[in-house]
Amino acid sequence: MRSKLSSFGFFLVILFVLFQSGSPARISGSQSEAYVTLLYGDEFLLGVRVLGKSIRDTGSTKDMVVLVSDGVSDYAKKLLKADGWIVKLISLLANPNQVRPTRFWGVYTKLKIFNMTNYKKVVYLDADTIVVKSIEDLFKCSKFCANLKHSERLNSGVMVVEPSETLFKDMMSKVATTPSYTGGDQGFLNSYYSGFASAHVFEPNLSSSVRNSRPLPEMERLSTLYNADVGLYMLANKWMVDEEELRVIHYTLGPLKPWDWWTAWLLKPVDVWQNVRERLEESLPGTGGGRNPNEDLLLKLLFLLPLFVLLFCCYRSFLQILKDFFEALCRGSLCDHVKRIYYKFRAGGGLAYSTVGVSSSSIINTNQSKVPAYLGGVSICVCFIAALVSLALALAVVPRQVMPWTGLLLMYEWTFTLFCLIFGGYLHLTYQWGKMTTQAGSLSSHPESFNYDSGKGHQRQVSTCDAATWYYGLGMAFLAVAAPSLPCLFGITALFLRLGLMVVGGLVLASFMTYASEHLAIRSFFRGLEDQGTPRIRSTRCFC
Ligand SMILES: *[C@@H]1O[C@H](CO)[C@@H](O)[C@H](O)[C@H]1NC(C)=O
Numbered sequence: 001m002r003s004k005l006s007s008f009g010f011f012l013v014i015l016f017v018l019f020q021s022g023s024p025a026r027i028s029g030s031q032s033e034a035y036v037t038l039l040y041g042d043e044f045l046l047g048v049r050v051l052g053k054s055i056r057d058t059g060s061t062k063d064m065v066v067l068v069s070d071g072v073s074d075y076a077k078k079l080l081k082a083d084g085w086i087v088k089l090i091s092l093l094a095n096p097n098q099v100r101p102t103r104f105w106g107v108y109t110k111l112k113i114f115n116m117t118n119y120k121k122v123v124y125l126d127a128d129t130i131v132v133k134s135i136e137d138l139f140k141c142s143k144f145c146a147n148l149k150h151s152e153r154l155n156s157g158v159m160v161v162e163p164s165e166t167l168f169k170d171m172m173s174k175v176a177t178t179p180s181y182t183g184g185d186q187g188f189l190n191s192y193y194s195g196f197a198s199a200h201v202f203e204p205n206l207s208s209s210v211r212n213s214r215p216l217p218e219m220e221r222l223s224t225l226y227n228a229d230v231g232l233y234m235l236a237n238k239w240m241v242d243e244e245e246l247r248v249i250h251y252t253l254g255p256l257k258p259w260d261w262w263t264a265w266l267l268k269p270v271d272v273w274q275n276v277r278e279r280l281e282e283s284l285p286g287t288g289g290g291r292n293p294n295e296d297l298l299l300k301l302l303f304l305l306p307l308f309v310l311l312f313c314c315y316r317s318f319l320q321i322l323k324d325f326f327e328a329l330c331r332g333s334l335c336d337h338v339k340r341i342y343y344k345f346r347a348g349g350g351l352a353y354s355t356v357g358v359s360s361s362s363i364i365n366t367n368q369s370k371v372p373a374y375l376g377g378v379s380i381c382v383c384f385i386a387a388l389v390s391l392a393l394a395l396a397v398v399p400r401q402v403m404p405w406t407g408l409l410l411m412y413e414w415t416f417t418l419f420c421l422i423f424g425g426y427l428h429l430t431y432q433w434g435k436m437t438t439q440a441g442s443l444s445s446h447p448e449s450f451n452y453d454s455g456k457g458h459q460r461q462v463s464t465c466d467a468a469t470w471y472y473g474l475g476m477a478f479l480a481v482a483a484p485s486l487p488c489l490f491g492i493t494a495l496f497l498r499l500g501l502m503v504v505g506g507l508v509l510a511s512f513m514t515y516a517s518e519h520l521a522i523r524s525f526f527r528g529l530e531d532q533g534t535p536r537i538r539s540t541r542c543f544c
């Protein structure tokens with residue numbers, strides 16, 4: 001009986017302790033302190049979602065407030081609420097500076113965090129930051145804390161602020177007269193807190209008794225751990241601070257924002273961001289993993305469309321090759337086929353050193369005069385212009401905030417398809433051109449001199465040409481894949497080395513393209529010449 005009673009008492013004590021330790025901390029936490037960020041438009045929405053997820057991942061239960069301005073859509077607000085953000089509407093504070101970058105129109109709005117007087121203290125984080133380790137100790141920091149960057153200047157990407165109406169009013173009264181070196185809020189804060197560079201460094205590990213015995217500092221400096229700039233990483237290709245202790249990563253590099261798919265292929269630290277993004281919950285239907293439900297259908301279309309175009313354009317030539325191949329197989333002359341390919345490559349290899357891109361020496365003697373001298377040069381120009389145009393179009397077509405792999409895949413698909421269409425169209429033009437060029441002796445009387453294909457007839461010759469085009473096309477595709485993936489193969493993470501290797505790969509690709517484009521154009525010109533005598537009409541196709 002005694003033991004039963006005592007164990008019951010023990011149970012009560014446990015309950016009491018749990019209640020004591022649990023609830024007051026939560027209540028005071030959710031009411032007086034908060035994480036804050038700002039959202040001006042839907043472009044940074046994904047950034048805010050990932051930031052929120054990263055804060056919750058560190059185990060924080062504090063309020064997360066996002067101040068949104070007019071430019072933000074209702075859907076974005078709904079999504080952020082579903083993610084657990086408290087959404088507060090604010091009006092933009094106009095920028096008083098006449099000389100400033102246009103994108104800085106509303107950045108003074110950031111000062112409104114000093115007016116969030118229903119919180120005792122707020123930790124402000126830019127939407128392009130991510131928390132990798134708990135930063136709850138920042139709430140112990142004094143009235144104003146930030147991090148020094150670029151010599152003596154404070155960076156307003158991560159700040160600890162004690163909101164106060166008098167402070168905010170004072171700021172507002174000085175906004176118009178205080179100079180700002182950036183033309184934005186950061187410059188203003190640097191002028192307003194002019195003595196900041198000499199502030200002491202915030203020491204989170206100081207015991208509260210030591211802290212309370214010192215005079216309360218007006219402002220404190222945060223160590224780099226709380227605002228680690230990706231630019232810093234790029235300089236040395238590693239974090240110049242203890243990576244284990246890193247708290248906040250700030251993706252500052254201008255156009256290289258972590259939500260753009262290509263950034264993941266350039267900057268190593270974006271992996272951390274993408275990892276959090278992949279784990280985003282589906283708080284509204286179709287938003288898991290940071291996907292955009294409005295884009296889902298578009299992505300599928302974007303993926304399938306070029307595939308269909310490619311298939312439609314090439315199925316004829318491909319079927320022809322297959323037919324040819326199987327015919328050869330059935331007649332047991334596969335060996336012949338391989339031999340022909342071998343000859344073609346040997347001929348091609350020899351040609352790389354000659355200026356005339358024709359595959360047969362006999363043809364040079366008889367028909368060289370008919371090839372316009374500028375055909376090769378024009379073809380090379382067309383080839384490079386086609387490549388650039390298709391790259392630019394593909395970049396414009398692929399949505400920016402898709403996953404890195406999706407972006408890369410779509411990019412290749414679109415570039416390749418567009419290039420095939422443009423350059424294939426050009427080749428068809430050269431074919432027509434060749435067909436219209438007058439010639440004395442008909443070439444079609446001895447087509448076998450063209451393709452090392454004696455005795456196999458006309459049909460064979462057409463199909464092997466298509467095969468050659470396929471080899472070139474596949475070669476280009478292979479090089480186009482290999483060039484950018486070189487750095488990954490070698491495990492190189494430094495931005496400049498990565499870019500350097502990509503340039504080398506690009507040069508190899510460019511020289512191959514130079515050779516292939518000239519060769520293909522002259523080939524199709526000759527085929528035009530040669531088809532003059534025959535009544536057969538070729539169907540339009542994209543490769544030949
Ligand atoms: C500052 O906060 C007060 C009270 O919360 C509010 O009435 C006032 O409009 C705010 N000022 C600005 C400029 O937002």
Ligand SMILES: *[C@@H]1O[C@H](CO)[C@@H](O)[C@H](O)[C@H]1NC(C)=O
Pocket residue numbers: 205
């Ligand atoms: C602060 O304390 C934590 C453990 O409580 C430790 O991991 C960390 O290294 C300390 N930081 C500094 C700057 O001493």
